[in-house]
Amino acid sequence: MAVFVSDEQSAIGLDLSRWVRLAHLALDEERVPDDAELSLIFVDEESITDLNRRFLEGSAATDVLAFPIDEDVVAGGRRPDEGGRGPGSPSEAEDPPVVLGDVVICPTVAARQAPEHQASFDDEMALLVVHGILHLLNYDHSEERDAQTMRRRERELLERFRQSEESGKL
Numbered sequence: 001m002a003v004f005v006s007d008e009q010s011a012i013g014l015d016l017s018r019w020v021r022l023a024h025l026a027l028d029e030e031r032v033p034d035d036a037e038l039s040l041i042f043v044d045e046e047s048i049t050d051l052n053r054r055f056l057e058g059s060a061a062t063d064v065l066a067f068p069i070d071e072d073v074v075a076g077g078r079r080p081d082e083g084g085r086g087p088g089s090p091s092e093a094e095d096p097p098v099v100l101g102d103v104v105i106c107p108t109v110a111a112r113q114a115p116e117h118q119a120s121f122d123d124e125m126a127l128l129v130v131h132g133i134l135h136l137l138n139y140d141h142s143e144e145r146d147a148q149t150m151r152r153r154e155r156e157l158l159e160r161f162r163q164s165e166e167s168g169k170l
Helices: 016-029 045-056 107-113 121-136 144-167
Strands: 002-007 036-042 064-068 098-105
Touching: 002 016, 016 036, 016 121, 016 144, 036 121, 045 064, 045 098, 045 107, 064 121, 098 121, 107 121, 121 144
Parallel strands: 002 036, 036 098
Antiparallel strands: 064 098
């Protein structure tokens, strides 16, 4: 899996490799195909306000936005009944990668709201990374039942990330 990262803000220093590791863990745990790609983009408040206004009819800075690209994420594993290249096919022919989309996060909004959630800045950022990725994977929180499912999965992934950092496996 490819996780592209871009830090387009300068207000808060970020450990970009940490957020890439978290993204990889979330994608692995969600069993996203190995050829999937996504982008993590960290922006300032002006940029996220503009994106929120243009695409979601919002009026202010927000913490995270997710922009899915490929609507149907192909599950991992082999599916012989779905066709595809067979034995003897040219080795250079490859299917295009599954492009999940972009997760756009505003660190200054995260820093401001972390105390409101009784969280550290790093915990808030981790939640936003996972939250955005889950949105790309079709999780939603518009209905209470879906919101509970999404919150439960966020907690599971964040706990798994904490454990892997403590054990030094990531």
